[in-house]
Amino acid sequence: MDTLEGMKTVIAVIETGSFTAASERLSMSKALVSKYVGQVEKQLNIRLFNRTTRKLTITDAGKAYYQHALNLIEQYEALVDTVTESQSSPSGKLRISAPIAFGEIVLAPMLPKFLRLYPRLEVELHLSNRPVDMIEEGVDVRLRIGDVSDSNLIAREIGRFELMLVASPSYLAEKGTPKDYLDLSTHDCIIDSNYRIAQNWPIKTEDGQQYTITVKKAVAANSPSAVTALAIAGAGIALTPSFIAKKAISDGKLQRVLPNYYIDEFTLTALYPHRNYLAKKVRCFLDFILVEYQNTDLR
Known part of the structure; x- marks a missing residue:
């Protein structure tokens, strides 16, 4: 799993409130969204969400991850735009x-x-x-x-x-x-x-x-x-x-x-x-x- 893709997937789940809505926003399968979130949680050894059959809630660790991930994605986009400004x-x-x-x-x-x-x-x-x-x-x-x-x-x-x-x-x-x-x-x-x-x-x-x-x-x-x-x-x-x-x-x-x-x-x-x-x-x-x-x- 690409680290940036993992961040973007977690951000999408948090902002949309569900794996299904995140999959639609990202144009990927619900199973792949779940896989990416699981890999991020395993990599960091934390739980980002509490899941039940009816509800998905974000944990305190998930809230902290979201804020930092959002900043990192913005910084990455700024980096890409800056270095390619005159070339692409x-x-x-x-x-x-x-x-x-x-x-x-x-x-x-x-x-x-x-x-x-x-x-x-x-x-x-x-x-x-x-x-x-x-x-x-x-x-x-x-x-x-x-x-x-x-x-x-x-x-x-x-x-x-x-x-x-x-x-x-x-x-x-x-x-x-x-x-x-x-x-x-x-x-x-x-x-x-x-x-x-x-x-x-x-x-x-x-x-x-x-x-x-x-x-x-x-x-x-x-x-x-x-x-x-x-x-x-x-x-x-x-x-x-x-x-x-x-x-x-x-x-x-x-x-x-x-x-x-x-x-x-x-x-x-x-x-x-x-x-x-x-x-x-x-x-x-x-x-x-x-x-x-x-x-x-x-x-």
């Missing part, structure tokens, strides 16, 4: 988490360019709208839309995008085009249930006056892509992110509603765990996404 590109597996719609529409089309720049990297893209435990799930970088409250993570702002009011040409031809924000209250509206604002849409006029208009819910969905699809199908007026709406607008499937009014904007943030050393593969991705997103026309 980053290598290994980079796990990225992102919201589903953003990942599908914006991030996925960018990744081939990233992989051409860094051909020795293997990228795993995990798309989910649920909260992600980066440590437990072994995620290197998480892209998040909206506020960040986890003080255990480092946040780097990538950019901002606005929310747009949109509707299909057929809907507007049938129901009329709103001329004023008050007109929204008479229209069928499509609600994204992910947003805390729900049916109370914030509106800022050209002269800077801020209002909130309560709209009539025609249908609700917990996906911005679904909300946009409903708008394209003529279900009503939708409040949707610019990175989703702009292509449909350019294709003539949607029209902006009240384009001179400001609605709201969200922040796109890259999150990564506090570490003494930030791996080169993570630094390269952060620099890449920052430049690419600033150059995109989907903001």
Whole structure:
């Protein structure tokens, strides 16, 4: 057994809380995970875990091992990156988490360019709208839309995008085009249930006056892509992110509603765990996404 592999295996078991989850994170069999942990325990003559049929708990020795092993792995990665900085590109597996719609529409089309720049990297893209435990799930970088409250993570702002009011040409031809924000209250509206604002849409006029208009819910969905699809199908007026709406607008499937009014904007943030050393593969991705997103026309 390679000592580094043994350390990484023990770290994965501790952070995921089980041999099964660790095997999935490391892409190895559960039996091999158990074997590596057993070899580390035998080599050091200590017990890292107390195992029962129902529960796995870490011992005091396991906690101490984890902290030291984590530091050693970080120091090793720093060593490798330092001595190869000018001679090779980053290598290994980079796990990225992102919201589903953003990942599908914006991030996925960018990744081939990233992989051409860094051909020795293997990228795993995990798309989910649920909260992600980066440590437990072994995620290197998480892209998040909206506020960040986890003080255990480092946040780097990538950019901002606005929310747009949109509707299909057929809907507007049938129901009329709103001329004023008050007109929204008479229209069928499509609600994204992910947003805390729900049916109370914030509106800022050209002269800077801020209002909130309560709209009539025609249908609700917990996906911005679904909300946009409903708008394209003529279900009503939708409040949707610019990175989703702009292509449909350019294709003539949607029209902006009240384009001179400001609605709201969200922040796109890259999150990564506090570490003494930030791996080169993570630094390269952060620099890449920052430049690419600033150059995109989907903001």
